[in-house]
Amino acid sequence: MTVPGDKSVTHRAIILTSLAEGESRLSSYCRGEDCLNTMRAFQALGIQIEEQPDVLRVQGKGMWGLREADAPIDCGNSGTGTRLLAGLLAGQDFFTILTGDESIRRRPMGRVVKPLREMGAVIAGRKGGELAPLAITGTRLHGIEYSSPVASAQIKSALLFAGLFAEGTMRFREPRLSRDHTERMFQSFGIPLRQEAGALVLEGRPSSGWAGRAIVIPGDFSAAAFFLVGASIIPGSDVTIQNVGINPTRTGLIDVLTAMGANIEVLNRRDQAGEPVADLEVRFSALKGVDVPPERAPSMIDEYLVLAVAAAFAEGTTVMRGLKELRVKESDRLEATAAMLRVSGVAVEIENDDLIVHGKGRAPGGGLVATHMDHRIAMSALAMGLATDQPVTVDDAAFIATSFPGFADLMRGLGADYA
Numbered sequence: 001m002t003v004p005g006d007k008s009v010t011h012r013a014i015i016l017t018s019l020a021e022g023e024s025r026l027s028s029y030c031r032g033e034d035c036l037n038t039m040r041a042f043q044a045l046g047i048q049i050e051e052q053p054d055v056l057r058v059q060g061k062g063m064w065g066l067r068e069a070d071a072p073i074d075c076g077n078s079g080t081g082t083r084l085l086a087g088l089l090a091g092q093d094f095f096t097i098l099t100g101d102e103s104i105r106r107r108p109m110g111r112v113v114k115p116l117r118e119m120g121a122v123i124a125g126r127k128g129g130e131l132a133p134l135a136i137t138g139t140r141l142h143g144i145e146y147s148s149p150v151a152s153a154q155i156k157s158a159l160l161f162a163g164l165f166a167e168g169t170m171r172f173r174e175p176r177l178s179r180d181h182t183e184r185m186f187q188s189f190g191i192p193l194r195q196e197a198g199a200l201v202l203e204g205r206p207s208s209g210w211a212g213r214a215i216v217i218p219g220d221f222s223a224a225a226f227f228l229v230g231a232s233i234i235p236g237s238d239v240t241i242q243n244v245g246i247n248p249t250r251t252g253l254i255d256v257l258t259a260m261g262a263n264i265e266v267l268n269r270r271d272q273a274g275e276p277v278a279d280l281e282v283r284f285s286a287l288k289g290v291d292v293p294p295e296r297a298p299s300m301i302d303e304y305l306v307l308a309v310a311a312a313f314a315e316g317t318t319v320m321r322g323l324k325e326l327r328v329k330e331s332d333r334l335e336a337t338a339a340m341l342r343v344s345g346v347a348v349e350i351e352n353d354d355l356i357v358h359g360k361g362r363a364p365g366g367g368l369v370a371t372h373m374d375h376r377i378a379m380s381a382l383a384m385g386l387a388t389d390q391p392v393t394v395d396d397a398a399f400i401a402t403s404f405p406g407f408a409d410l411m412r413g414l415g416a417d418y419a
């Protein structure tokens with residue numbers, strides 16, 4: 001089987017090819033609503049993008065080719081879209097309003113607005129700029145030195161996109177390495193970004209632009225995660241997922257599942273447009289509980305929900321530490337994951353920012369899971385339902401389309417009984 005193209009890489013590819021000179025073709029891109037909203041944003045900013053089922057053809061107009069949108073830009077459910085665009089648009093010479101759905105309008109934007117204001121950005125928003133909608137009056141920015149308090153690729157990328165349009169040098173540090181797709185894509189386009197004494201250093205306003213080209217987007221590891229766990233907990237499973245991105249800043253789940261006793265093989269390692277890719281073969285295996293230290297969090301931040309499902313089917317206790325960031329995702333994922341397990345008859349506790357799951361090798365199921373407009377809660381619950389004694393029901397499956405249209409059909413193709 002294959003999974004959709006990587007959501008993070010697709011967002012970045014749409015942005016950088018819109019700013020490239022000439023045509024680019026993005027194949028195997030993510031057709032989730034989040035990425036389509038970013039595509040629509042660039043169309044509204046004057047970029048011609050032709051949407052075909054397997055290829056996006058982007059007619060880039062160069063670094064300074066964007067023009068003012070004539071209506072507010074709706075990023076839907078996407079934190080990545082909203083925050084990366086906030087950084088990029090802060091340094092243009094026009095005005096933009098960025099907004100999104102109810103979930104997006106609850107999520108913290110101050111984490112990008114504050115450093116962008118230090119760069120000179122003029123951004124207004126609800127609660128002093130903490131919440132979207134954000135009104136961005138594009139202006140001349142200057143590079144700053146910024147140490148982010150959180151390891152967040154969205155903060156890093158927002159500031160790198162702002163830094164590209166800023167005068168002078170941008171220096172960025174983060175407490176732990178978050179996913180590095182932006183850095184890799186800058187490098188593959190020849191945008192001069194370098195590492196210096198633990199900081200990322202970018203000279204703003206590069207004298208020459210970059211040319212459009214073909215990019216093949218790797219399969220999304222975070223989408224593959226539901227199948228890695230699903231196959232691990234169902235006796236007799238043997239599933240191979242082809243062309244999955246295995247960027248080490250994303251694959252913490254493989255290490256943790258392997259430590260739990262999972263049987264995952266990484267086959268045919270290769271490189272695709274600056275990103276490592278492989279086929280993943282996963283077979284059923286008895287799992288045991290493990291301790292997951294906080295340092296793991298950045299490399300599997302979106303996978304804790306489905307890891308908690310694996311933990312429920314393991315024998316023994318799994319402790320997942322340092323999950324504060326989960327509270328500010330599409331939903332409060334710490335609470336929502338605990339609630340998902342609780343209604344399924346699994347013993348679970350939250351202690352400060354740690355999630356503790358008492359695995360019994362099986363889970364009763366039978367509950368109705370509240371998804372809180374969160375695609376990953378819905379898919380994790382449906383992965384759990386593959387192996388529970390009683391069916392699992394989700395209150396709303398619609399948000400799955402934000403990242404993974406076709407999820408239910410792919411699962412059905414492997415034997416899932418989804419009503």
Ligand code: S3P
Pocket residue numbers: 007008009080151152153154155157178179301302325
């Ligand atoms: C993303 C970064 C992560 C992740 C999100 C996608 C990205 O968020 O949770 O799904 O594409 O940069 P943070 O950077 O806020 O941790």
